[in-house]
Amino acid sequence: MIIPTPSRSSPRPGSYALGPDTPLHVADPALAPVARVLREQLLPGTGCTLPPGRGGIELGLDAELAAAAGARTGDGTGAGAEAYRLTVAPDGIRIAAGGPAGAFYGVQSLRQLLPPHTLRRTALDEGPWELGCVEIEDRPRFAWRGVLLDVARHFFTKRDVLRLLDQMALHKLNVLHLHLTDDQGWRLEIRRYPRLTEVGSWRTESQPGWNDTGDGRPHGGYYTQDDVREIVAYAAARHILVVPEVDVPGHTRAALAAYPELGNTGEQLRVATGWGVKPDILNVSDATLDFVRRVFDEVVELFPSPIISVGGDECPKDQWKASPAAQARMAELGLRNEDELQSWFLRQVSDHLRAHGRQLLGWDEILEGGPPPAATVVSWRDNHGAVRAAREGHRVITSPARRVYLDYRASDSPDEPVPVGTVLPVEEVHAFEPVPAELAGTPAADLVIGAQCGLWTEAIDNVRALDYQAFPRLSAFAETVWCAAERDPADFAERLAHHLRRLEALGVEYRRPEGPRPWQRRPGVRGRPVTMAEYLAEVEADTRNIR
Numbered sequence: 249m250i251i252p253t254p255s256r257s258s259p260r261p262g263s264y265a266l267g268p269d270t271p272l273h274v275a276d277p278a279l280a281p282v283a284r285v286l287r288e289q290l291l292p293g294t295g296c297t298l299p300p301g302r303g304g305i306e307l308g309l310d311a312e313l314a315a316a317a318g319a320r321t322g323d324g325t326g327a328g329a330e331a332y333r334l335t336v337a338p339d340g341i342r343i344a345a346g347g348p349a350g351a352f353y354g355v356q357s358l359r360q361l362l363p364p365h366t367l368r369r370t371a372l373d374e375g376p377w378e379l380g381c382v383e384i385e386d387r388p389r390f391a392w393r394g395v396l397l398d399v400a401r402h403f404f405t406k407r408d409v410l411r412l413l414d415q416m417a418l419h420k421l422n423v424l425h426l427h428l429t430d431d432q433g434w435r436l437e438i439r440r441y442p443r444l445t446e447v448g449s450w451r452t453e454s455q456p457g458w459n460d461t462g463d464g465r466p467h468g469g470y471y472t473q474d475d476v477r478e479i480v481a482y483a484a485a486r487h488i489l490v491v492p493e494v495d496v497p498g499h500t501r502a503a504l505a506a507y508p509e510l511g512n513t514g515e516q517l518r519v520a521t522g523w524g525v526k527p528d529i530l531n532v533s534d535a536t537l538d539f540v541r542r543v544f545d546e547v548v549e550l551f552p553s554p555i556i557s558v559g560g561d562e563c564p565k566d567q568w569k570a571s572p573a574a575q576a577r578m579a580e581l582g583l584r585n586e587d588e589l590q591s592w593f594l595r596q597v598s599d600h601l602r603a604h605g606r607q608l609l610g611w612d613e614i615l616e617g618g619p620p621p622a623a624t625v626v627s628w629r630d631n632h633g634a635v636r637a638a639r640e641g642h643r644v645i646t647s648p649a650r651r652v653y654l655d656y657r658a659s660d661s662p663d664e665p666v667p668v669g670t671v672l673p674v675e676e677v678h679a680f681e682p683v684p685a686e687l688a689g690t691p692a693a694d695l696v697i698g699a700q701c702g703l704w705t706e707a708i709d710n711v712r713a714l715d716y717q718a719f720p721r722l723s724a725f726a727e728t729v730w731c732a733a734e735r736d737p738a739d740f741a742e743r744l745a746h747h748l749r750r751l752e753a754l755g756v757e758y759r760r761p762e763g764p765r766p767w768q769r770r771p772g773v774r775g776r777p778v779t780m781a782e783y784l785a786e787v788e789a790d791t792r793n794i795r
C-alpha cells in the first residue's frame with residue numbers, strides 16, 4: 249500500500265508488533281541524523297520514544313546496495329545511496345541502505361506500513377501495531393524528483409514551506425525548486441539591497457482570477473535570511489535539496505519597482521498586481537550585471553545547492569529592441585539579435601556562478617540564443633526543449649506544463665475553484681513518462697535526470713488552495729519519478745484510496761472528486777461574473793500566446 253510503490257515487495261509469513269517499548273539500534277554513526285528524524289516523525293502519532301537497544305528497529309548501511317547501479321545519476325550522487333532494503337521479520341524491523349538517503353526512504357516506507365492514524369500529531373491509541381512480515385527492496389528511477397513552488401505570485405509562509413517539505417518527504421521527493429522572485433513580488437531578503445524586500449515584497453492588490461480586475465487588498469511577505477537557513481536545513485534533514493530561483497532578466501518588475509535604474513525606460517514602476525508576461529526586463533549595463541552578481545553572491549551563501557536557477561523564461565525583448573544602450577551593447581559584442589543578448593547576459597551570470605563552484609539551471613527559453621555551457625535545462629513547453637537540450641548534451645529535467653503543472657485544473661467541472669490551464673486529472677499525472685518518446689532508447693535519454701511538477705500560484709492564494717491543487721496529484725507524480733516506467737493505474741488507484749487516509753491524518757485537504765470544494769476563489773470584481781465558457785476561452789488564448 250506504499251506510495252510511491254517500491255521496486256519489489258515480497259510478503260513473508262508472520263508479523264512484528266511495533267509498540268511503545270520498541271527499541272532502535274543505529275548500526276552506523278552516519279545514520280544518526282536519520283535516526284533523529286525517525287524519532288521526530290514517529291513519536292507524535294505513536295508515542296514511541298524508540299529507546300536505544302536491539303530487537304526492535306535497526307538502521308544500518310549495506311555496501312552492496314551502495315555499489316549497485318540504479319537511477320540516472322546526473323549530479324554523481326548515485327542511486328546506490330538512495331537504495332534500501334526494509335525487512336519486517338518476527339524478531340524485528342531492519343532497514344539496510346546504500347547511504348543515509350536510502351535509510352531515510354526506508355523510514356518513510358516504514359511510516360506507511362503503520363496505520364494511517366499514526367501520522368497524526370498525537371497518538372490515538374497506544375498500539376502495539378501488527379505489521380505483516382515483508383521484504384521490500386527499493387530504489388528510485390530518477391535522481392531529480394522535484395516540486396516547484398512559486399512563492400512570488402502568492403506568498404507562502406515559512407510554516408507553509410516546512411509543511412510542504414514534510415509532505416514531499418513522505419513521497420520520497422527530493423528537490424524543492426523555490427521560485428523566489430517575479431513581477432508580482434520579491435521574496436528573499438538581500439542584505440545589500442534592502443529595497444528588494446522593503447518595496448518589492450508588497451503589492452497593492454491582486455487579480456483574483458486570471459482575468460478579473462484587482463481585489464483592492466494588499467498582499468506580500470518575504471523570507472529573512474534566517475528563515476531561508478531554517479528551510480534549507482529542515483529540507484536537508486529530509487534529504488531534500490532546495491534549489492533557489494531568482495528569475496532574470498525577465499519577470500523582474502518587483503526588482504525594478506525597488507531599483508528603477510535597473511530598467512530600460514527610467515520609469516518608476518510598481519510591483520505588478522496582475523498576471524501574465526510583462527514587458528519590463530533588466531537592462532544590460534555593467535552596473536545592472538554587477539547588481540545581479542551581488543544578489544547571487546548572497547543566494548549562493550544561503551543555499552548550498554550545487555545548482556542555482558536563473559529562470560531565464562518568458563523574457564520579451566521589446567525594451568531591448570527600443571533601447572539605444574542595449575543596441576550599443578549588442579553592436580559592441582557583435583551579437584546578431586536580442587536572443588543572443590539574453591544568452592550573453594546569462595553567460596555572465598553562469599560564469600559568476602561557476603566562480604562560486606555552482607552550475608546554472610534555467611527554463612527551456614535559455615536554449616533560444618544558445619545556452620551557457622554545462623547549463624541544466626527545465627523543459628516546460630511540451631518536450632521540445634528537453635529533446636533539443638539533451639541532444640546538445642545538456643542535462644534535462646522534464647516538466648511539461650500540460651502533464652505536470654498542478655495549478656492546472658483537475659477537472660472541467662463548473663465548480664472547479666481554479667479553472668486554469670488545460671484539464672489535468674490525477675490519472676493523467678500518474679501516466680506521465682519523464683523521458684520524452686523522441687529520446688527513449690537513445691544515449692541522450694541518460695541526460696534526463698528526472699522531472700518536476702509545478703505549483704504556480706497566480707490562482708492559488710492560500711495554503712488550503714495549495715493542498716487542493718497539489719493533492720492527490722502530487723502523490724501520483726511521486727510515482728512517475730520513483731517507480732519503473734510500467735505502472736498499473738488500477739493498482740495505483742487502490743493504493744491511493746488508502747493513501748488518502750494518510751493525507752487526512754496529516755491534515756492535507758486534498759481534492760475529492762465529488763462534494764463541496766473546501767475553499768472558493770475570491771469573487772471577481774467585474775460588474776458581472778465571468779461565465780465559465782468566457783473564462784476558459786480566455787485562459788486557452790493566454791496559454792497559446794505563451795507557447
Ligand code: TNX
Pocket residue numbers: 398561562611628653655669704705706
Ligand atoms: C508558465 S513555467 C510560467 C509561469 C506561470 C505558469 C502558470 C514558466 C517558466 N513560466 O510564469 O506561472 O506558466 O501555469
